[in-house]
Amino acid sequence: MNTIEKTIIKMLKSNRTYYASVIMQMDRVEHEGKHSAGIGFGGGRLVLYWSPTKFGEYTPDQREAVVEHEVRHVTHLHFAREGGRHHKLWNWATDIAINQFIKNLPPESLRPGFFDFPDRLSAEEYYELLQKKTGAISVPGNAEIDDHSKWGDIKEEDRAMAEEVAKEVVKNAISQGKLPHDLEDAVKDLMQKGQVPWNILLRRFVATAARTDFKYSWKRPSRRYGEDYKGKLTLRKLDIVVAIDTSGSIGNEEFQKFIAEVKALRSAYHSQVEIIECDAAVQKRYKLKRQVDTNFKGRGGTDFRPVFDAIKRCDVLLYLTDLYGTFPQKAPGYPVIWVSVTDAEVPWGRVIRIK
Numbered sequence: 001m002n003t004i005e006k007t008i009i010k011m012l013k014s015n016r017t018y019y020a021s022v023i024m025q026m027d028r029v030e031h032e033g034k035h036s037a038g039i040g041f042g043g044g045r046l047v048l049y050w051s052p053t054k055f056g057e058y059t060p061d062q063r064e065a066v067v068e069h070e071v072r073h074v075t076h077l078h079f080a081r082e083g084g085r086h087h088k089l090w091n092w093a094t095d096i097a098i099n100q101f102i103k104n105l106p107p108e109s110l111r112p113g114f115f116d117f118p119d120r121l122s123a124e125e126y127y128e129l130l131q132k133k134t135g136a137i138s139v140p141g142n143a144e145i146d147d148h149s150k151w152g153d154i155k156e157e158d159r160a161m162a163e164e165v166a167k168e169v170v171k172n173a174i175s176q177g178k179l180p181h182d183l184e185d186a187v188k189d190l191m192q193k194g195q196v197p198w199n200i201l202l203r204r205f206v207a208t209a210a211r212t213d214f215k216y217s218w219k220r221p222s223r224r225y226g227e228d229y230k231g232k233l234t235l236r237k238l239d240i241v242v243a244i245d246t247s248g249s250i251g252n253e254e255f256q257k258f259i260a261e262v263k264a265l266r267s268a269y270h271s272q273v274e275i276i277e278c279d280a281a282v283q284k285r286y287k288l289k290r291q292v293d294t295n296f297k298g299r300g301g302t303d304f305r306p307v308f309d310a311i312k313r314c315d316v317l318l319y320l321t322d323l324y325g326t327f328p329q330k331a332p333g334y335p336v337i338w339v340s341v342t343d344a345e346v347p348w349g350r351v352i353r354i355k
């Protein structure tokens with residue numbers, strides 16, 4: 001077991017489940033560098049970069065504190081909120097905003113007192129105060145305990161997706177364990193963040209799946225992660241499979257909206273789209289044509305497994321469903337996007353909710 005895993009276990013045991021749960025939902029990538037850890041976003045997932053050497057040099061309590069530090073950056077969406085701000089100042093402002101709440105951080109970590117700032121302000125407010133400072137300002141090198149450089153790598157068009165993913169991660173973490181009091185406001189803010197229209201999200205997720213250097217699936221955190229991961233959006237021909245749950249609860253209007261988006265994806269990626277109608281068993285398979293007959297066969301129970309038994313490979317599978325059915329235990333080796341008409345949960349894959 002590595003030191004990150006040990007730290008997670010320790011946090012679970014001491015009832016700090018919220019932090020452990022957020023970290024467990026991220027890809028964890030070993031990355032030796034100047035800092036012990038850092039947050040990034042790639043391939044539609046949050047990524048924790050961490051240095052076994054630097055992280056290992058901390059005491060167990062300090063390791064917990066560093067994990068908490070990273071989770072707070074996620075909860076406050078610091079990694080996606082930099083905008084056009086000055087990178088260095090934003091880095092400091094975000095650390096000042098969160099470190100004051102964290103016990104056992106390495107003593108040199110940045111806090112409001114370093115600049116004689118008041119406590120309990122937001123990162124944006126600390127940023128403004130930093131901007132008002134005259135003359136050159138600097139902090140000792142070891143005051144920066146983590147790496148924020150990956151924040152700048154998040155592309156503008158991926159920002160909304162990163163926010164949605166953070167929302168999803170935080171929501172899951174809250175359902176696992178109690179949210180620390182002083183994070184309640186941050187979570188409220190996060191949940192109120194502008195809802196991204198579902199079709200825009202769908203396009204972004206498919207674009208993520210379509211990147212030619214897309215090397216991992218969405219089923220579990222990957223161990224290895226190319227340092228040079230900078231997914232280029234290349235509109236290569238995509239093999240898209242669309243499964244439709246015909247067991248009853250998909251309204252015709254939702255269905256038509258969904259198919260219109262699928263057709264847009266088909267033209268964007270010059271793709272063939274295969275449609276599979278499934279209730280408790282696969283009822284029909286055909287290529288998407290101009291018209292789709294909505295007089296579906298099958299109105300029985302719902303089982304998602306037959307679709308995954310039938311499809312061994314593809315670039316991305318979209319499943320239109322109410323999510324009430326039997327899931328396969330394991331995710332397949334390709335990305336799956338559940339397009340759902342309900343708020344029900346999934347064991348793996350991405351969910352987009354048509355509202």
Ligand SMILES: [Zn+2]
Nearest residue numbers: 069073095146
């Ligand atoms: Zn930080």
